[in-house]
Amino acid sequence: MTQRSLVLVKPDGVARGLTGEVIRRIEAKGYTLARLELRTATRELLEQHYEEHVGKPFYEPLVEFMLSGPVAAIVIEGERCIEGFRSLAGATDPTAAAPGTIRGDLGRDWGLKVQQNLVHGSDAPESAEREIGIWFPQS
Numbered sequence: 001m002t003q004r005s006l007v008l009v010k011p012d013g014v015a016r017g018l019t020g021e022v023i024r025r026i027e028a029k030g031y032t033l034a035r036l037e038l039r040t041a042t043r044e045l046l047e048q049h050y051e052e053h054v055g056k057p058f059y060e061p062l063v064e065f066m067l068s069g070p071v072a073a074i075v076i077e078g079e080r081c082i083e084g085f086r087s088l089a090g091a092t093d094p095t096a097a098a099p100g101t102i103r104g105d106l107g108r109d110w111g112l113k114v115q116q117n118l119v120h121g122s123d124a125p126e127s128a129e130r131e132i133g134i135w136f137p138q139s
């Protein structure tokens with residue numbers, strides 16, 4: 001089934017100049033880009049985006065990290081692209097993420113309070129539509 005997924009290149013990825021590399025991998029996999037915009041998040045937007053994590057120990061450092069610079073907000077499209085992008089991204093912890101994945105090839109532990117893991121990808125059709133509505137309310 002054709003799906004849409006919200007992908008974010010997080011502030012670490014944008015700051016390190018890896019936006020193009022992430023887009024290259026998405027396009028090389030065969031997914032198409034439906035929306036693409038460089039954005040600076042707000043606390044309010046992140047509270048919606050990360051609603052499932054509000055109150056967890058890593059929530060505040062995560063928000064500070066996500067506010068630390070611009071992010072590339074991307075909507076991708078394709079058959080099973082939600083699962084497919086999660087597979088391209090690799091495990092949440094970039095140290096443990098398999099080589100060949102975005103996090104495994106390009107990420108590492110920087111000794112900070114939150115995992116700086118370069119990208120976000122929606123994890124289910126419902127969360128994808130919810131997240132796309134948050135980042136691109138006009139769509």
Ligand code: RTP
Pocket residue numbers: 058062091092113114115116117119120121122123
């Ligand atoms: P994402 O939502 O960013 O695609 O990543 P994910 O599903 O693999 O990870 P999730 O559990 O949804 O957590 C969201 C983000 O919070 C940060 N995190 N840090 N213990 C920690 O230090 C910790 N746990 C989670 C990561 O940036 C993670 O991607």
Ligand code: MG
Pocket residue numbers: 123
């Ligand atoms: Mg998640």
